[in-house]
Amino acid sequence: MSDFYSLTIDKISQLTPNSVAVSFAIPKELEKVFAFEAGQYITIKHKLEGEEVRRAYSISSSPQDKHLTIGIKKVPEGRFSVYANTSLKEGNQLLVMPPEGRFVYKSSDLPKKICAFAAGSGITPIMSIARNVMESHPENIFVLVYGNQNKTETMFRNEILQLAEDYKNRFSVQFVYSKAREEDSLFGRIDTSVVNFILKNKFKEIAFNTFYLCGPEAMINLTSETLKANGVPDDSIYFELFTASENKDSETLTLEGKTRVEVVLDDEVHSFIMDKKTSVLDAVLNEDIDAPYSCQGGVCSTCIARITEGEAKMDKNQILTDSEIEEGFILTCQAHPVSDTLKVDYDDV
Numbered sequence: 001m002s003d004f005y006s007l008t009i010d011k012i013s014q015l016t017p018n019s020v021a022v023s024f025a026i027p028k029e030l031e032k033v034f035a036f037e038a039g040q041y042i043t044i045k046h047k048l049e050g051e052e053v054r055r056a057y058s059i060s061s062s063p064q065d066k067h068l069t070i071g072i073k074k075v076p077e078g079r080f081s082v083y084a085n086t087s088l089k090e091g092n093q094l095l096v097m098p099p100e101g102r103f104v105y106k107s108s109d110l111p112k113k114i115c116a117f118a119a120g121s122g123i124t125p126i127m128s129i130a131r132n133v134m135e136s137h138p139e140n141i142f143v144l145v146y147g148n149q150n151k152t153e154t155m156f157r158n159e160i161l162q163l164a165e166d167y168k169n170r171f172s173v174q175f176v177y178s179k180a181r182e183e184d185s186l187f188g189r190i191d192t193s194v195v196n197f198i199l200k201n202k203f204k205e206i207a208f209n210t211f212y213l214c215g216p217e218a219m220i221n222l223t224s225e226t227l228k229a230n231g232v233p234d235d236s237i238y239f240e241l242f243t244a245s246e247n248k249d250s251e252t253l254t255l256e257g258k259t260r261v262e263v264v265l266d267d268e269v270h271s272f273i274m275d276k277k278t279s280v281l282d283a284v285l286n287e288d289i290d291a292p293y294s295c296q297g298g299v300c301s302t303c304i305a306r307i308t309e310g311e312a313k314m315d316k317n318q319i320l321t322d323s324e325i326e327e328g329f330i331l332t333c334q335a336h337p338v339s340d341t342l343k344v345d346y347d348d349v
Ligand code: FES
Pocket: 293, 294, 295, 296, 297, 298, 299, 300, 301, 302, 303, 304, 331, 332, 333, 334
């Protein structure tokens, strides 16, 4: 079951003309439930004009902070993001699912040299990771490369400059602006030339251990390819998509016919028949089964379940690894049955 808790907003601050930081007070009795790792996200459930919307937002605060803060950027036609930027007030309560997500920084006893590439609101989980990296070891080093249109649209700009001030020799930032030329910033987008400049020129003396990438898919693909071309191993690159492409990995939408499905959730078994064209998650929700989900777009990982019998194919997947897929894991929001029977277990993940 997807558990939601009512949390009170105790602070809203304007980050840019189109984005806000929303901080929740976590009551003592929920501190354990809402403990998180740097890089994770929460899901908010809210009724707007009588219709339930769920949205996932990355946490920007450090796990050591007293508050849990998220960044919400207004997106065109984004119902909840527009509401949050225009109508949400301090003191309001929202229904929030506890933190989850696999894009995390794990602190270590050994000093780490981390480089992060973020674009737009993709900065949000990187803020949490950067803060945690700085706090968790006195010799950790963090380089942030951050792309935006201009200074005004740069979320968390003041907080980033403050980190650079607080951790003078350990935290560095390279701003990249696509629509403004500024002193000490690069002009353009985060692309091959920017990545090469960071690795081979500006920070060439730093042997980075790990890279975190967060932003639109095209930026992540290009950055990751350029890192690999520079000899960075695959397993040193972590990424989180903030917008997914429309590309589908399979041809499952052409599927015809029906499948008998058995779903295990919270130790209860539900059986029903579904169209192969429908996603497993949509079919489960149509049956009024309270399965966990958030983005419904293959971007978060809230809807993961395991296939225990039968076969399903995903429209797209950039989250699960090949070995996880072999073990039977699926993103139910992207999965369509291809066998005539399918057993799916939400508890065994
Ligand atoms: S609900 Fe986000 S990946 Fe399925």
